[in-house]
Amino acid sequence: xxxxxxxxxxxxxxxxxxxxxxxxxxxxxxxxxxxxxxxxxxxxxxxxxxxxxxxxxxxxxxxxxxxxxxxxxxxxxxxxxxxxxxxxxxxxxxxxxxxxxxxxxxxxxxxxxxxxxxxxxxxxxxxxxxxxxxxxxxxxxxxxxxxxxxxxxxxxxxxxxxxxxxxxxxxxxxxxxxxxxxxxxxxxxxxxxxxxxxxxxxxxxxxxxxxxxxxxxxxxxxxxxxxxxxxxxxxxxxxxxxxxxxxxxxxxxxxxxxxxxxxxxxxxxxxxxxxxxxxxxxxxxxxxxxx
Numbered sequence: 467x468x469x470x471x472x473x474x475x476x477x478x479x480x481x482x483x484x485x486x487x488x489x490x491x492x493x494x495x496x497x498x499x500x501x502x503x504x505x506x507x508x509x510x511x512x513x514x515x516x517x518x519x520x521x522x523x524x525x526x527x528x529x530x531x532x533x534x535x536x537x538x539x540x541x542x543x544x545x546x547x548x549x550x551x552x553x554x555x556x557x558x559x560x561x562x563x564x565x566x567x568x569x570x571x572x573x574x575x576x577x578x579x580x581x582x583x584x585x586x587x588x589x590x591x592x593x594x595x596x597x598x599x600x601x602x603x604x605x606x607x608x609x610x611x612x613x614x615x616x617x618x619x620x621x622x623x624x625x626x627x628x629x630x631x632x633x634x635x636x637x638x639x640x641x642x643x644x645x646x647x648x649x650x651x652x653x654x655x656x657x658x659x660x661x662x663x664x665x666x667x668x669x670x671x672x673x674x675x676x677x678x679x680x681x682x683x684x685x686x687x688x689x690x691x692x693x694x695x696x697x698x699x700x701x702x703x704x705x706x707x708x709x710x711x712x713x714x715x716x717x718x719x720x721x722x723x724x725x726x727x728x729x730x731x732x733x734x735x736x737x738x739x740x741x742x743x744x745x746x747x748x749x750x751x752x753x754x755x756x757x
Contacts, residue, residue, distance in 0.1 A: 499526070544613065
């Protein structure tokens with residue numbers, strides 16, 4: 467069910483099946499299918515991937531209908547899907563691909579970051595949602611994150627998603643969750659958009675310890691990816707998206723939560739800033755191609 471453009475509490479993101487994807491392509495080179503009705507955008511993709519040794523552009527599609535047919539023939543590792551296209555929209559094509567091939571990894575790459583588009587794409591089965599103001603480094607990081615089974619989201623998309631989920635309301639978490647003070651502190655850092663490296667610096671622990679904390683939290687929540695952990699923590703009111711202490715909650719000593727949910731890096735293992743929205747040089751796509 468969708469209410470006011472946003473999914474109800476029982477909605478769950480669908481991360482890409484990274485382990486299966488890696489088994490499909492043992493060469494280590496990620497095969498990409500790009501889908502966009504604008505030939506100049508497709509040309510931008512073509513030029514970018516031609517210079518990247520870890521990615522191979524194996525196909526292009528200009529419509530959703532073409533995307534479904536070409537995916538069936540090539541079975542690429544990742545599909546980069548525009549949403550506004552003739553004949554069949556990117557949302558419809560994503561739904562069709564994910565229904566026919568449940569292990570497909572589709573990442574929406576679009577200009578539209580409104581709630582209606584975000585929810586429609588994720589509900590259709592998209593394993594990530596990126597905006598076209600991103601640079602090449604951010605695109606590569608987002609693809610790798612999707613391949614790992616996490617869900618890459620541009621910073622503004624994640625901010626809206628977190629705020630909407632926090633506004634839905636949910637009962638407080640049952641005491642059987644058994645989160646430790648350190649695990650709650652990790653969640654505080656996660657809702658602030660910190661990478662594993664930044665969390666380790668904030669908490670004065672190793673990155674390996676941070677990963678162990680996240681694995682433990684995920685096991686208690688019954689989820690696996692960072693985005694799923696973040697969504698569930700907010701739904702259960704374990705953390706507040708605005709960074710305020712929750713009634714009855716416990717936090718370990720340390721810096722306060724960051725009040726603005728952000729992505730300091732799409733890839734959790736890299737530390738770079740998301741390209742400014744109006745930065746011409748930082749964007750993979752030239753001005754005027756973001757539609």
